[in-house]
Amino acid sequence: MTPTIKDVAKLANVSPSTVSRVIANNPNISPKTKEVVREAMNDLGYHPNYTARSLVSRNTQTIGLVMPSSGDKVFQNPFFPEVIRGISTISHDKNFGIYMTTGNSEEEIEQGVYDIVQGRRVDGLIVLSSKVEDPIIHYLIDKNFPFTVIGKPYNLESQVTFVDNDNVKAAFDATEHLIRLGHKRIAFVGGGMELVVTMDRLNGYLQALDDSGIKQRDEYIVHHEFLREGGRDAVYELMSLDTPPTGLVVTDDVMAFGIVNTLEQMGKKVQRDISMVSFNNVIFSELANPSLTSVDINIFQLGYEAAQSLFDQVDNPNLLPRRVTIPHQLIVRDSCGNPPT
Incomplete structure (x- = not known):
């Protein structure tokens, strides 16, 4: 016979309504009671019918x-x-x-x-x-x-x-890191300006330049998709300038990975020829060659x-x-x- 809420309540020595509240993860039920009820559910092999519950409560879970x-x-x-x-x-x-x-x-x-x-x-x-x-x-x-x-x-x-x-502060910190290393020709590689995160990070980059007395250069600000291809297109654009940047603030690690690969194809090496700070600190940030300095946004x-x-x-x-x-x-x-x- 299939076990019921009443069977669970009897084994756990609680009321059926308490079992229902445990199933719904009600915050008013103590952790100890939840543990006892869930152990009883496991012992009996009881599985809540969420479809039936949603029809009664009008919640979809x-x-x-x-x-x-x-x-x-x-x-x-x-x-x-x-x-x-x-x-x-x-x-x-x-x-x-x-x-x-x-x-x-x-x-x-x-x-x-x-x-x-x-x-x-x-x-x-x-x-x-x-x-x-x-x-x-x-x-x-x-x-x-x-x-x-x-x-x-x-x-x-x-x-x-x-x-x-705080994406303004995060981009400020990334840019300031390059400035402290002596870079003055720093480019910004971001996503589309329709994204609020791009706007905020661009503002942080510009604030860091301004605080250090570094003049903004419009040709150093480029926007592409958050994909490896976006990084590739960005680096072609920047390295074709008469005075290319020596440092990059890249707003996504995937774009940065595309930049590393493209620079290698161009005979240039990250750190030696151009420095780069990126964002997100995803798993391959540490595994890249060289490993990427990155803003961990949790x-x-x-x-x-x-x-x-x-x-x-x-x-x-x-x-x-x-x-x-x-x-x-x-x-x-x-x-x-x-x-x-």
């Missing part, structure tokens, strides 16, 4: 992730698997599933979000990027639908719960805190919007040296 572009591009960048790992860790603890939506165009992504919200397919959404003009965020605010953003929502900071780094924690903030909203719809700032750290390795003489 699922959260949605809004990917910024098509899957074939997104998963070329290790940032996204790592941020999803952070999200899935806490989601698993709360017995929530994850639903991902993406598309091959902005219109497809937007339509996917509209369908999810109108069909109540998930209990809340995590938007994995922030753009200057973002109709998805405005739509979710208008619909009063629970959501959080990884990144800073442009001009909506007081209305939206979001998790982010990607896992960005995902974990975004999910936690979303679950807080789901549990308490009247919660006021808040900002969670994840600390960063400059990890110094072998890709930087003094400028060539």
Whole structure:
């Protein structure tokens, strides 16, 4: 005979309602009681019927992730698997599933979000990027639908719960590291200016130059996709200048990896001929040759805190919007040296 909640309650010596609250991961249940009930569930081989529970409670036990572009591009960048790992860790603890939506165009992504919200397919959404003009965020605010953003929502900071780094300070620190090594010809390689993270990191770069009395050179600021091909195109553009830079602030490790490979093909070596600081500190930052000096933005924690903030909203719809700032750290390795003489 299939075990029931009553069977679990009897074995754990608690009420059936307590078992239900443990299954729902109610924060008001003590860890000791949760442990006793879960042991009883395991001993009996009891598995909650989440589909039936969702029909009664009108909750889906699922959260949605809004990917910024098509899957074939997104998963070329290790940032996204790592941020999803952070999200899935806490989601698993709360017995929530994850639903991902993406598309091959902005219109497809937007339509996917509209369908999810109108069909109540998930209990809340995590938007994995922030753009200057973002109709998805405005739509979710208008619909009063629970959501959080990884990144800073442009001009909506007081209305939206979001998790982010201090990207201005992070880029300032990266640029200052090169300045301290003696570099004055420092270029900035970023993503598109429609992304808020690019704007913030560009501002940090410019602040560091200004504080050191280094004149901004427009030709040293280039924008390409956060892909290896983006790094390749950026380095061709910069190295073709009459006076190429000696230092690079690259806003993504994947782009930096493309730059390292391209420079090698051009007969130049990172650190000896050109120094580079990048962002994200993904696994191959340390494995690259030379290993990359990189800003560790704690990607896992960005995902974990975004999910936690979303679950807080789901549990308490009247919660006021808040900002969670994840600390960063400059990890110094072998890709930087003094400028060539």
